[in-house]
Amino acid sequence: MLDPQLLRNQLADTVDKLKLRGVELDTEAFESLEAQRKELQVATEQLQSERKQRSKSIGQAKAQGQDIQPLLDEVSAMGDQLDQHSARLSEIQGQLQDIVTGLPNLAHESVPVGASEDDNVEVDRWGEARQFDFEVQDHVALGEALGGMDGETAARMAGSRFTLLSGPVARLHRALAQFMLDMHTQQHGYREFNVPLLVNAQTMFGTGQLPKFADDAFITTDENERYLIPTAEVTLANLVADTILTPEQLPMRVTAHTACFRREAGSYGKDTRGMIRQHQFEKVELVQITRPDQSYEAHEELTGHAEKVLQALELPYRKIVLCTGDMGFASSKTYDLEVWLPGQNQYREISSCSNCEDFQSRRMKARWRNPDSGKPELVHTLNGSGLAVGRTLVAVLENYQQSDGSITVPEVIRSYMGGLKSIS
RNA sequence: GGAGGAGUGGCAGAGUGGUUGAAUGCACUGGUCUUGAAAACCAGCAGGGGUGAAAGCCCCUCGGGGGUUCGAAUCCCUCCUCCUCCGCCA
Numbered sequence A: 001m002l003d004p005q006l007l008r009n010q011l012a013d014t015v016d017k018l019k020l021r022g023v024e025l026d027t028e029a030f031e032s033l034e035a036q037r038k039e040l041q042v043a044t045e046q047l048q049s050e051r052k053q054r055s056k057s058i059g060q061a062k063a064q065g066q067d068i069q070p071l072l073d074e075v076s077a078m079g080d081q082l083d084q085h086s087a088r089l090s091e092i093q094g095q096l097q098d099i100v101t102g103l104p105n106l107a108h109e110s111v112p113v114g115a116s117e118d119d120n121v122e123v124d125r126w127g128e129a130r131q132f133d134f135e136v137q138d139h140v141a142l143g144e145a146l147g148g149m150d151g152e153t154a155a156r157m158a159g160s161r162f163t164l165l166s167g168p169v170a171r172l173h174r175a176l177a178q179f180m181l182d183m184h185t186q187q188h189g190y191r192e193f194n195v196p197l198l199v200n201a202q203t204m205f206g207t208g209q210l211p212k213f214a215d216d217a218f219i220t221t222d223e224n225e226r227y228l229i230p231t232a233e234v235t236l237a238n239l240v241a242d243t244i245l246t247p248e249q250l251p252m253r254v255t256a257h258t259a260c261f262r263r264e265a266g267s268y269g270k271d272t273r274g275m276i277r278q279h280q281f282e283k284v285e286l287v288q289i290t291r292p293d294q295s296y297e298a299h300e301e302l303t304g305h306a307e308k309v310l311q312a313l314e315l316p317y318r319k320i321v322l323c324t325g326d327m328g329f330a331s332s333k334t335y336d337l338e339v340w341l342p343g344q345n346q347y348r349e350i351s352s353c354s355n356c357e358d359f360q361s362r363r364m365k366a367r368w369r370n371p372d373s374g375k376p377e378l379v380h381t382l383n384g385s386g387l388a389v390g391r392t393l394v395a396v397l398e399n400y401q402q403s404d405g406s407i408t409v410p411e412v413i414r415s416y417m418g419g420l421k422s423i424s
Numbered sequence B: 001g002g003a004g005g006a007g008u009g010g011c012a013g014a015g016u017g018g019u020u021g022a023a024u025g026c027a028c029u030g031g032u033c034u035u036g037a038a039a040a041c042c043a044g045c046a047g048g049g050g051u052g053a054a055a056g057c058c059c060c061u062c063g064g065g066g067g068u069u070c071g072a073a074u075c076c077c078u079c080c081u082c083c084u085c086c087g088c089c090a
Helices: A004-009 A011-020 A027-063 A069-101 A139-145 A151-158 A167-186 A201-207 A233-240 A292-312 A359-364 A389-399 A411-417
Strands: A121-126 A191-193 A243-245 A252-261 A280-290 A317-321 A333-341 A346-355 A366-369 A376-378 A380-388
Touching (some): A167 A191, A167 A280, A167 A292, A233 A280, A292 A333, A317 A346
Antiparallel strands (some): A252 A280, A280 A380
């Protein structure tokens, strides 16, 4: 959520910055609502104040044994007026709230301006695409030939966008997740969490999934509606919801390996082959909670932690910075890591690392006590995939394939596979 | 699923209709004292919001929401969470 003060005091400037994100805000309508809010709120609080004072004086008069009936009549009349005012006020505030919660975060000044993914900027490239002296296959052909990947049976039991893994391929998938988790906890200082996969609406609101993107999430139908998390970012960031952290607790680095669930509404026909885009996939997520003045440093660091996984697996990738028009709703700045997939002859996203500044913490009421001011102030939140496990499996299958269709197991993964060097 | 109990400031814990946003203790911060520390003593110390150039003034919040009342931490309804016991169950 944007700071409401920005919209009140620097409206024109904020509207300009929102335009870069591809969002048009009706300035006039907003200003009109805001003016009404101000007037109503002042009036309502004034009435509350008067009522409070008079009620107190009734208490005092009664204690002194005076006749309080005239006072009672007078204050009674105020009640109706107050009710009217506060009803109208909450209506206006609700309308303002609807507008504000639907606005995306503003982009950091270092983010390239652009309208779509075509305007994203490559900032780094690591590794070299392997040269094959045979015809490469994609992960689906490889996985099926190995007898370890089955989309048809999965579709029969669950529908499209699900994949069954089995045997050594399933084990490789598991090994990759274990490897990532171990690297982040043992080398990068993250604390491992095992988190709920179902959360309430409040929690989804905190990280920005609600109310605007309700259609993207799976929701339960029992009386207490719960959402299946689309990413562990939701649970990890919400660890600090409604809390005031001490300076010593920052930065907080947390990670979790979870299943993630996405409806992929609106992506019909996109990436239908294989396990690039699934309703259910696994991901090792990295989240950092930092002091505001250290979040951009942490953003570079966190992205580096994700890159370390790709480097250890010797998977070629490039790092791009998303332009203002292509960033996620809550983000101020996002790096995407795209891994080289020989089977598709292109780079595909395998990690997305974002600094959300105080956009999520304002929604979550996540604060720290700044020793300089002595006051609670909003923390900054960052998240990144480290990495998407399913897509990492895809990348390993395609990059490590041999002419006979077997897969060489990456060296760093072998100890997680009982020393296995090759899957055939 | 059934029966009972409980949710108050960072923590503990008073408070059952009227200057209570809240006693007291601990913790924390500053000061006095001390060579220094401790102890003792003094003082400060919830969060959110509105308005204002600022100082300040004002409003809201005692798990969430609603109600009764001139007035609610206190009474009523409802939901949530936690604890104990019974039942069921991975």
